[in-house]
Amino acid sequence: MTKQTRPYNFSAGPGVLPEAVLKEAQTEMLDWNGTGMSVMEMSHRSKEFGEIAHNAESALRQLMQIPDNYKVLFLQGGASGQFAAIPLNLAPMAGGKQAACDYVVTGFWSQKAFEEAGKFSQAALAAEGDGTNIPDVKSWKLSPNSCYLHYTDNETIHGVEFDQVPAVDIPLVVDVSSSILSKPIDVSKFALVYAGAQKNFGPAGLTVVIVREDMLGKASALTPSIFDYSEQAKAESMVNTPPTYSWYIAGLTFKWLLSIGGIKAIEKTNQEKAALLYEAIDSASHFENRVEKHCRSKMNVPFVFKKEVLAKHPKLEERFLKEAKENGLLTLAGHRSVGGMRASIYNAMPVAGVAKLAQFIKDFDRTIN
Ligand SMILES: Cc1ncc(COP(=O)(O)O)c(C=O)c1O
Secondary structure, eight states, X not given: OOOOOSOEEOOSSSOOOOHHHHHHHHHHSSOSTTSSSOGGGSOTTSHHHHHHXXXXXXXHHHHHTOOTTEEEEEESSHHHHHHHHHXXXXXXXXXXXXXEEXXXXXXXXXXHHHHHHTTTSEEEEEEEOOSSOOOOGGGOOOOTTOOOEEEESEETTTTEEOSSOOOOSSOEEEEOTTTTTSSOOOGGGOSEEEEETTTTTSOTTOEEEEEEGGGTTOOOTTOOGGGOHHHHHHTTTOXXXXXXXXXXXXXXXXXXXXXXXXXXXXHHHHHHHHHHHHHHHHHOSSEEOOSOGGGBOSSEEEEEEOHHHHHHOTTHHHHHHHHHHHXXXXXXXXXXXXXXXXXXXXXXXXXXXXXXHHHHHHHHHHHOO
16 A cells, blocks of 8 residues: 555645556656657647547446447537537437436536526426435426437536436436446446546546437537537547547556446445444534435535534634644645535545545544533
8 A cells, every 4th residue: 555645635626646556657758658749739639649538438438338329529618518519419409499408406516507508408307306306207398309418427516426327218318427447337328428537536627428429410410529429439549639638648548447446446445435434424413414415425525513503613614724734734725615514525535534534524423512
């Protein structure tokens, strides 16, 4: 085991990356593979970058067991770019009329996706949770002639995660920005799977879209070329200059993941980390996590002081965050829209980091009266 020399970073994204990946990038920073160039300085059309791009895609295909009839695109624009690209490509306008699609809203990001889709399509709300739950799939209402159903596998802010793929008879589209590569995802059940890189596999600036080939070629006429999946698939994600350095780091992260045993192995570690943290919160007298147990996120764990505790000690969150930082536990403030605290425990967060946080919560709990 390598000795921890840096503090533990619980940022929701951009988030922690494997130290082994950062070190490899550091070694190769000035001279990638004897070329005398940094990856940042290479043409995206060069043979060298072609190799980096190809190896990253192969590793991702291997990790996620992506079937051959899916294209893997490495794009810019973030997951938010996809909020627009998805309806433009999969629910195209026809005869001046917008097409129907359905959204399940279980938190902040699925709400954003739903609102954005409303600009380009007849997006309808199939079901809506309250930020602590996921409505039973049997209660979801699908529109007639709906082109797809979109949901967010893991709500990064609310800490609400699906524990299975919903059984619906309609093309499924899923945002896995904060859960990709943390557990197995059966790609064959989806028309499209997408994620921003900056939480579980790389720096910001890269978005991976995995799209079934029969979904290509339908985009609305006004779709920007960089967001047109069939144009990007034909151009191997190089309609314009792709985010080359982020793509490279993603490739190193995929390789790292394969080297530690792939998705099954990391899933086991992630379950262990989440169990440690929820146990600490649940057993504390003054903290709580309000999400229903069956849909608690294994990647983003929000927690708050109980209402009566905060009423008595209004400055407690500030003290918690300050003392956590002094103890080498960084970036634990909750998202500005919900407050409280949140620990993001992505793949690259070691078990030791979560164990240290769990102990810190228990010790802090004992100091409150
Ligand atoms: C689940 C989810 N979807 C979408 C987004 C938006 O991502 P981006 O900032 O890459 O547009 C985020 C960002 O935190 C997210 O967590």
